[in-house]
Amino acid sequence: MTTYVKAINGALFEAMRADPNVIVLGEDVAEGGPYTATAGLAAEFGVERVLNTPISEAAICGVAIGAAQSGLRPVVEVMFIDFITLVLDQLVNQAAKAHFMSGGQLEVPIVLRTQGGAGHRGGAQHSQSLESWLAHIPGLKVVMPSFAVDAGALLASAIADRGPVVLIENKALYFTRDQLPADPGPVPIGRARTLRRGDDVTIVALSRLARESLAAADRLSSEGIEAEVIDPRTLVPLDLETIVESVGRTNRLVVAHEAVAYGGFGAEVAAAVQAAAFDDLDAPIERVGAPFAPVPLSPPLEDAYLPGREEVYAAVKASLGRTSKSSVK
Amino acid sequence: MAALGEGEALRILRTMWRIRHFEERVGQLKRADEVHGLIHLSVGQEGVAAGVCGQLRADDPVYSGHRAHGHAIAKGAPLERVLAELMGRDDGLCRGLGGSMHLVDRAHGFMGATGVVGGNVPMALGSALAARLRGGDEVAVVFFGDGAVQAGHFGESINLATLWGLPVVLVCENNGFAEFTPRSAHTKVERVSDVVAPYGLVRETVDGNDLLVVWESFGRFLEAGRRGEGPFLLECLTYRLRGHYEGDPTKYREAVTKEDWQAKDPILRLQRHGVDAGWFGEEEVAAAEHAERDAVEDAVGFARGSPFPAPELAAELTYA
Numbered sequence: 001m002t003t004y005v006k007a008i009n010g011a012l013f014e015a016m017r018a019d020p021n022v023i024v025l026g027e028d029v030a031e032g033g034p035y036t037a038t039a040g041l042a043a044e045f046g047v048e049r050v051l052n053t054p055i056s057e058a059a060i061c062g063v064a065i066g067a068a069q070s071g072l073r074p075v076v077e078v079m080f081i082d083f084i085t086l087v088l089d090q091l092v093n094q095a096a097k098a099h100f101m102s103g104g105q106l107e108v109p110i111v112l113r114t115q116g117g118a119g120h121r122g123g124a125q126h127s128q129s130l131e132s133w134l135a136h137i138p139g140l141k142v143v144m145p146s147f148a149v150d151a152g153a154l155l156a157s158a159i160a161d162r163g164p165v166v167l168i169e170n171k172a173l174y175f176t177r178d179q180l181p182a183d184p185g186p187v188p189i190g191r192a193r194t195l196r197r198g199d200d201v202t203i204v205a206l207s208r209l210a211r212e213s214l215a216a217a218d219r220l221s222s223e224g225i226e227a228e229v230i231d232p233r234t235l236v237p238l239d240l241e242t243i244v245e246s247v248g249r250t251n252r253l254v255v256a257h258e259a260v261a262y263g264g265f266g267a268e269v270a271a272a273v274q275a276a277a278f279d280d281l282d283a284p285i286e287r288v289g290a291p292f293a294p295v296p297l298s299p300p301l302e303d304a305y306l307p308g309r310e311e312v313y314a315a316v317k318a319s320l321g322r323t324s325k326s327s328v329k
Numbered sequence: 330m331a332a333l334g335e336g337e338a339l340r341i342l343r344t345m346w347r348i349r350h351f352e353e354r355v356g357q358l359k360r361a362d363e364v365h366g367l368i369h370l371s372v373g374q375e376g377v378a379a380g381v382c383g384q385l386r387a388d389d390p391v392y393s394g395h396r397a398h399g400h401a402i403a404k405g406a407p408l409e410r411v412l413a414e415l416m417g418r419d420d421g422l423c424r425g426l427g428g429s430m431h432l433v434d435r436a437h438g439f440m441g442a443t444g445v446v447g448g449n450v451p452m453a454l455g456s457a458l459a460a461r462l463r464g465g466d467e468v469a470v471v472f473f474g475d476g477a478v479q480a481g482h483f484g485e486s487i488n489l490a491t492l493w494g495l496p497v498v499l500v501c502e503n504n505g506f507a508e509f510t511p512r513s514a515h516t517k518v519e520r521v522s523d524v525v526a527p528y529g530l531v532r533e534t535v536d537g538n539d540l541l542v543v544w545e546s547f548g549r550f551l552e553a554g555r556r557g558e559g560p561f562l563l564e565c566l567t568y569r570l571r572g573h574y575e576g577d578p579t580k581y582r583e584a585v586t587k588e589d590w591q592a593k594d595p596i597l598r599l600q601r602h603g604v605d606a607g608w609f610g611e612e613e614v615a616a617a618e619h620a621e622r623d624a625v626e627d628a629v630g631f632a633r634g635s636p637f638p639a640p641e642l643a644a645e646l647t648y649a
Contacts, residue, residue: 023462048462054492059451059485066455066469069440070390072462074455089482093445094452099649102433103424106441107649138647162649 004145005174007152008037008113012075015159016045019073022159025051025060026077026113033077035115035174057086061112065095065164068108073159081116081168082125084133095164096139111158115169117208117258119306124294127302129259131206134166135235135268141189142235144168146210148178150233153187161189170207192239194246198226201316202246204269205231206257209288209307213256216312227316235265243269244276251282254315258307261289283322286315333380333544335608338599339617341383341540342609345375345596346621348399351408354625355398355415359575363633364415366428367444371399373538373570376595377502378403380543381470381563384551390440390456392449392471395430396502397442400472405437408624409631418635425638426646447473447480450499454490457497461557468496468554475503475512478521490560491528498550499562502537504569521564530560537565538595541602568593 002010015022024041030052032039042050053060057078064074078087091112098106118127134142143158143165145151151169158165195210196217205213210231217227228246232238247253253273255266270285288311296302333341352370359368371378374396382391382403393400401411406422414421415429422434430444440456443449453471460467477483478501490497501521505512518524522532531550535542543565550561570590572579591597603609 021463051493054485054488056485056489058482059454059489062448062451062482062486063455063458063489066390066392066440066452066457067459067462068455069452070456070459072455072459089445089448090451094443094448098433098441100643100646101423101427101431102435102441103422103426104646104649105423105433105435109649141648 001177002148003175003177004148004151004169005035005037007148008155008169009039011152011155012038012041013044015156016041016049021071022073022075023049023051023067024075024077025053025064027053027055027079029077034079035171037113038077057083058090061087061090062094064110065090065098065108068110069098069106073109075111075113075159078112078114080126081114081130082128084114084130087112091140091164091166092137096137099163100139107162108164109162110164111155112164112166113155113169114166115171117170117172118295118302119172121297121299121302122295123297127295129257129290131168131235132259132263132265135265139164140236141165142168143189143233144207144235145233146170146173146207146231148176150187150193153185154189154233157187157189165189168207172208173211176211187233190234190237190239192230192232192234192242194228194230194242196227196229198228199249200226201228201252201254201319202243202250203227203229203254203256203312203316204243205229205312206235206265209256209258209312212309213312215309216316219309219313220316225316225320238269238272240272240276243273247273247277248280251280252319253281254286254288254312254319256288256307256312256315259289260292261287262292264289283319286319288312288315331548333541337383338603338608339613341379341544342596342599342603342614343617343621344379344383344403345599346618347408347624348375348378348402349596350622350625351402351411351628352398354629355412356571356575358415358629364429365417366430367395368415368429368575369396369573370571370575371396371569373594374502374504374567375399376540376543377472377500377537377565377567380540381500381547384544384548385438385470386467387436387438389467390438390453390469392440392453392469393432393442394446394449394473394477395442395444396474397430397432401432401434401439401442404434404439406432406434406439408628412628413632413635416632416635417637418632419638420631420635424642426642447477447482449473450477450483450486451489453497454486454495457495457559458493461496466555466557468498468551468559470498470500472500472502475501475505475521476515478524479515487525487528491530494559496554496557496559498547498554499560500547501562501564502567503564504567506569506573522562525562530562532562532564534564534566537567538593538598540595540599
């Protein structure tokens with residue numbers, strides 16, 4: 001039994017012990033950061049390998065890229081995904097393209113750890129879910145674990161990867177206790193996890209919504225509806241095969257994430273599934289996401305804004321309430 | 330640190346002629362639509378590339394910006410592979426996927442050029458950090474123009490480089506223009522070395538078209554960098570003889586007269602100095618220049634003969 005943030009911390013310790021080229025850098029990382037993800041690293045590995053930096057996100061990311069090109073394996077922390085705006089030039093124009101633009105000469109094995117998610121009264125600049133921006137960039141891998149076991153194992157895989165990986169954690173999950181087996185072994189990037197089996201509807205859910213979807217599935221089960229819940233864990237590259245196989249059995253799909261629904265990653269999943277499995281679908285693909293507005297501060301407004309188990313439940317019911325013309329014939 | 334002397338002068342002169350002929354040929358090839366994309370030439374600025382890279386080892390990491398041909402060539406990149414890259418061919422340094430603004434020659438320590446002004450500065454810091462952490466004595470170098478100094482990455486990087494004392498030499502080629510605009514229209518601070526003054530790093534502003542001065546100043550920084558000291562800033566005042574890019578009508582500035590330019594040209598200045606000092610004779614110089622011109626012509630032949638890359642290459646190289 002561990003927490004999500006302890007799994008991240010443990011994976012950092014293991015990677016730094018195993019390889020002297022692994023370094024950690026970011027704001028306040030030597031002090032453990034605001035969520036203790038890097039706690040204790042500086043004491044064991046020294047401030048030469050656990051580098052506190054000024055509030056200079058662009059430069060920090062650029063330093064990590066240069067260091068990676070010269071043989072290190074830096075793990076950069078961007079404290080809130082909201083600050084990814086300051087890093088995007090380095091991440092998008094340099095890290096993602098260096099291997100490609102150099103004709104394969106350069107490799108940029110960096111991991112950019114960051115965390116998103118709302119629900120903590122953080123306001124519009126400390127609560128966003130911006131994964132779809134990053135998933136849009138060829139050359140980046142994007143990983144978004146929902147459970148402690150996956151968070152630790154996927155961080156290990158990300159550090160071992162030969163290219164840039166963005167690991168998007170979730171502040172709302174940091175101190176959740178894991179319900180899954182303690183040691184699943186290595187988790188490769190690009191492999192989904194089926195959290196729950198069911199034949200009536202498939203729910204594909206990211207990050208916090210994966211847990212919410214399990215709760216929704218329990219309620220649906222009490223009504224005799226068995227939902228299959230899939231956590232992609234990796235957005236890029238997406239394990240479409242697992243999703244399509246599931247939809248082939250359930251014939252219905254709900255895609256759920258906390259990000260604003262419009263232009264969100266769920267739209268890509270929906271498009272990919274309808275292209276691969278149009279004939280298997282008995283109902284339009286339902287999407288669950290936040291409304292098209294910034295995250296409000298006021299507690300009742302934020303609570304109303306956040307998608308959760310209720311919205312997933314309602315989306316499943318909407319999907320089941322639809323019948324295609326072809327199936328009534 | 331030795332001053333530039335007889336032994337090195339001819340080699341450096343040849344490097345400058347190589348760059349000059351290469352750049353002028355690329356200008357022609359651009360007009361003939363044989364090289365592709367935005368092309369930024371460094372004609373007139375060869376002294377900085379040659380004086381700096383001429384003292385580096387292959388394992389010293391060098392970063393450059395959009396005006397990168399001269400730096401890559403001075404660092405040892407083969408002419409024919411640079412030109413093939415500009416033509417988008419499979420034998421290009423980057424197999425035709427990078428182009429003029431994104432040259433990389435890993436084997437010669439040319440770690441990359443970037444088309445985003447100033448974005449290369451923190452990356453050079455990272456390479457310097459890697460050298461220090463691994464116990465090496467490599468010194469990282471980054472070339473950038475005076476326009477990059479107004480970009481956010483630069484300010485962040487100067488702070489970080491000095492805070493961490495990284496072995497990096499920041500080489501600013503101050504040609505007086507940021508793209509199409511004179512420096513005076515972008516900032517109140519005339520000298521880049523003054524911009525960084527509060528950080529207390531060792532810095533110098535020199536005549537970038539005087540090879541003897543560039544060599545001597547950079548050599549001192551390099552020697553200290555080898556001992557793990559840094560960072561350093563070398564501001565080289567130079568002159569961009571052509572427009573910002575090939576095709577730029579350069580309406581924003583006065584044309585330089587031929588007489589003026591002969592007095593400024595870093596190649597002619599080193600030639601005159603070397604001949605006067607008895608380092609080499611006029612004939613030797615002419616022979617060197619012709620040899621470099623021929624080498625550029627050979628590179629054109631090679632690049633023209635190189636195939637375009639297979640279409641699958643783009644997907645293959647998106648991920649390592």
